[in-house]
Amino acid sequence: MKEKTLKLIPPTDIRKNDENPRIHFPEWKMESLAASIDEEGVLVPVSVFKDPDNETPPYVLIDGERRWQCSLKLGLSKIPAIVEAPPDPTKNLLKMFHIHMVRDQWDDMPTAWALQKLIERTGEQNTERLVEMTGLSKARLKALLFATTLPSEYQQLIDSGEVPLNYFYELRLHVIDPLKRERPAIFQKFGEKRILKSFVKKRLANVTTDVIELRRMRPIIKVAAVEAGGPKGTSDLDAVIEELISVRDRTIQEAYENTVEMVVEADKFSHQCQQLIDRFDRLMRKATSEEDRQLVLEAIRRLQSQLNERLEHFEA
Numbered sequence: 305m306k307e308k309t310l311k312l313i314p315p316t317d318i319r320k321n322d323e324n325p326r327i328h329f330p331e332w333k334m335e336s337l338a339a340s341i342d343e344e345g346v347l348v349p350v351s352v353f354k355d356p357d358n359e360t361p362p363y364v365l366i367d368g369e370r371r372w373q374c375s376l377k378l379g380l381s382k383i384p385a386i387v388e389a390p391p392d393p394t395k396n397l398l399k400m401f402h403i404h405m406v407r408d409q410w411d412d413m414p415t416a417w418a419l420q421k422l423i424e425r426t427g428e429q430n431t432e433r434l435v436e437m438t439g440l441s442k443a444r445l446k447a448l449l450f451a452t453t454l455p456s457e458y459q460q461l462i463d464s465g466e467v468p469l470n471y472f473y474e475l476r477l478h479v480i481d482p483l484k485r486e487r488p489a490i491f492q493k494f495g496e497k498r499i500l501k502s503f504v505k506k507r508l509a510n511v512t513t514d515v516i517e518l519r520r521m522r523p524i525i526k527v528a529a530v531e532a533g534g535p536k537g538t539s540d541l542d543a544v545i546e547e548l549i550s551v552r553d554r555t556i557q558e559a560y561e562n563t564v565e566m567v568v569e570a571d572k573f574s575h576q577c578q579q580l581i582d583r584f585d586r587l588m589r590k591a592t593s594e595e596d597r598q599l600v601l602e603a604i605r606r607l608q609s610q611l612n613e614r615l616e617h618f619e620a
Contacts (some may be wrong), residue, residue, distance in 0.1 A: 308389075310349060312382040314365060315375040318352055321365045321400065338374040346371050349384035356390050362529055363387070366399060394425050413463035415440075416451040447473050448605040458504065467507050475503050478522040483545070486529040490542060494549050502549045502601045520560040521548070527564045 349381055350368025365372055366388060375383045391399060397418065410418075417436065435442050446511070451462065451469050461467040480499055506512040509544040528541035544559050584604060591597040 306310065309387045311385055311387055313352070313385045313387075315372055315380055315383050317361045318350070318363045318365055318372055319361045321396070322370065334370060334374065337370055338377060340382075341371065341374050342378055346375060346380070346383045349386045351388060352391045353388045366396075368473055377525075394422070397422055397425070398437060401440075407498075411463065412448065412451060412469040413459050416448040416459075416469075419445070419448050420452045425610070433551045458500075461504070461508075467504060470515055471507055471518070472504075474518045475500065478519050478523075479503060482522050482525045484526050486535050487542065487545065488535050489538075490545055490549075493546070502552070505552050509552060511555055517556045520556045521545075523564050523568045524556075524560060527567055 322601060348368070348371065350372050351366040352363040353362055353366060355362055363385070368385075371383070400418065401422075419434070419440075422438070423429065423434070426437075428437065431442060431445060434440070435445055436545070438445070440448070447469060450473055451459065455471060456460075458467070458472060462469045462472070480491075480496060483499065484496075494502075503512065512518065524541060524545060528539040528545060531537075531541060533538040544563055548554050548556060548559055565605060584600065587600045588597065591600060
């Protein structure tokens with residue numbers, strides 16, 4: 305057959321492409337598209353290939369599932385379709401990536417499942433090659449690969465939209481991995497499954513509402529390790545960490561504010577002060593004239609004056 309031909313095909317002769325990871329179609333978009341097709345018809349042809357095994361229905365979608373679904377719903381007798389040569393299974397899956405990812409980004413779990421299927425079929429493990437094959441960014445590819453390692457119950461929570469993938473990713477980065485590395489006794493006491501389940505419950509109960517709060521766990525764990533003199537020692541903060549794991553309604557933000565906030569903020573402030581000094585040194589080295597030097601020195605004198613006023617106020 306020719307590489308591509310345009311035909312009018314009954315939508316009932318077309319079936320869904322099982323390799324298309326796009327599972328969810330927003331209802332309002334479908335209703336809007338159906339209204340447009342009802343008025344104007346299908347203006348952009350769908351793309352299909354004919355099943356070489358002559359299964360029923362004989363044509364398989366490549367592109368245009370929403371248009372096809374709306375056509376079925378409206379009971380259209382025929383729709384325009386570009387008939388392409390049948391791809392092999394791996395090329396079919398890759399075609400789904402290349403066609404659909406340039407439009408609306410797929411939902412996380414359907415994309416992760418498709419990526420997992422692609423890896424199983426090709427045996428490809430190299431990140432750079434997978435980026436090239438799928439068109440996914442390196443960061444998104446890494447997050448999706450992580451999603452495939454989660455228990456199925458959590459994959460379903462991501463797919464349903466109850467808990468975003470980013471929450472699980474940040475939970476791994478800022479809670480589970482730091483606990484395993486810096487507070488191993490706590491990690492072993494509760495185990496990874498219970499820790500994961502505990503913080504998922506907090507998210508479902510809206511006790512922990514965003515990843516910013518999850519990130520507060522890392523400094524609590526870090527300061528505990530410093531106080532303990534290393535991973536094997538003990539710290540008063542260990543009890544706080546254990547309570548955050550075992551008590552659903554205990555908030556990370558409250559624990560952070562009551563324990564390490566001042567330590568963390570003072571450390572940040574000290575770092576910013578050092579950066580200011582380093583910047584002053586760089587500017588003085590770059591100053592090529594006395595006028596330039598005086599501009600920088602005057603700025604420092606103003607800062608010095610303001611700091612002296614505040615020191616006098618707070619030391620009084």
